[in-house]
Amino acid sequence: NAGVTQTPKFRVLKTGQSMTLLCAQDMNHEYMYWYRQDPGMGLRLIHYSVGEGTTAKGEVPDGYNVSRLKKQNFLLGLESAAPSQTSVYFCASRTTRNPASTDTQYFGPGTRLTVL
Amino acid sequence: AQSVTQLDSQVPVFEEAPVELRCNYSSSVSVYLFWYVQYPNQGLQLLLKYLSGSTLVKGINGFEAEFNKSQTSFHLRKPSVHISDTAEYFCAVSSLGGFQKLVFGTGTRLLVSP
Numbered sequence: 001n002a003g004v005t006q007t008p009k010f011r012v013l014k015t016g017q018s019m020t021l022l023c024a025q026d027m028n029h030e031y032m033y034w035y036r037q038d039p040g041m042g043l044r045l046i047h048y049s050v051g052e053g054t055t056a057k058g059e060v061p062d063g064y065n066v067s068r069l070k071k072q073n074f075l076l077g078l079e080s081a082a083p084s085q086t087s088v089y090f091c092a093s094r095t096t097r098n099p100a101s102t103d104t105q106y107f108g109p110g111t112r113l114t115v116l
Numbered sequence: 117a118q119s120v121t122q123l124d125s126q127v128p129v130f131e132e133a134p135v136e137l138r139c140n141y142s143s144s145v146s147v148y149l150f151w152y153v154q155y156p157n158q159g160l161q162l163l164l165k166y167l168s169g170s171t172l173v174k175g176i177n178g179f180e181a182e183f184n185k186s187q188t189s190f191h192l193r194k195p196s197v198h199i200s201d202t203a204e205y206f207c208a209v210s211s212l213g214g215f216q217k218l219v220f221g222t223g224t225r226l227l228v229s230p
Contacts, residue, residue, distance in 0.1 A: 004159075031216070040125070042206060042220035043160075058217070090159060094216065103148050103167060103210070105218060107159040 002026055004108035006091050012114045013081045021076040021111050023091030031094040032074040033058075033105065034066060036087040043090060049074055081115045088112050118143040118209045122221035129228055131199055137192040137224045139181075139207030149190040150208040150218070151181055160206065166190060177201070202228045 007022040023032065030051050035043040045058030049068040063085060065077045074093075078085060092105040119142045129135045141147065148167050152160040164175025171183040181192045190207060207221040 033218075040222055042120075042222045043218070044220075045217060048217075092160075103165065103216065104162055105216070107152075107161070109159040 004091055004093055004106050006089075006108040006111050008111060009109070010112045012116065013078075014116050015082060017081050018077070018079050019081065019113075020078075021089055021091075021113075023074045023076070023093075023108060024072055025074075025091075025093040025106070026072060027093060027095065027106070028071070029093035029095045029106075030071075031096065031105075032068065033092040033094075034064075034074065034076045035090045035092065036060065037090060037110070038087050046076065046089075081113075083115045086113060086115045118147060118211065118219045120207050120209055120219055120221035122207055122224050124224050125222065126225045126227065129197055129226065131228055131230050132196050134195050135193065135197050135201075135226065137205050137207075137226065139190045139192065139221060141188050141190065141207070141209045143188075143209060143211070145211055147209045147211055148216075149181075149183060150210070151175065151179070151190070151192050152206045152208060152220075153177075154204045154206065154223075156203070163192070163205070197226070197228050199228050199230065201226060 004025045033048045034046040037043045047066040049055045052071040055066045067075045089111045091108040094105045121140045150165045151163040166173045166183045174180045204223045206223045208218045210216045
């Protein structure tokens, strides 16, 4: 049981390039989330998904797109990267079916992205 | 809307000393409260959570937190810290139900020295 995994771990992009971050979870969780972590600002929600085929905007969605074609995967895309998107990106997932843990989000190890 | 304030950005402490990391929150509705820990170059791990019931919550690694509704606080404490407790600690709140948007504080870096 790997939990929540993220690919890649590190990436350097040039301004204007595109890329996709992959989040995968093997816990059959319904909810998945993408956050970004910036120094002195804590974590902020970018997008989230309440189930396969559904996505919704979070607190800071501009410049990002997401897709959830399969229940276990949640993709975060940057179509035209900007230096302001330099950050550490975390994915999380949550179940709604286990009463003992419906309130807990499980986080992946993060992807460190630098945009030059 | 909810907000979380962690007043201390960094807390230096000697090994085996007690520590308290402060967290205050603001919300117009009932909330769940969480403490997460982030070790260097790792993701976030749940330390403990308060949902309801006893206001004193015990978590992993000897940490505990007390929910104080009148002071809207959820301070984290440990009676004796270890070097391995060096990490960043995040307080977070979420409203009950819904998709559970977690609102995080800005984090407190705990630095434990020998």
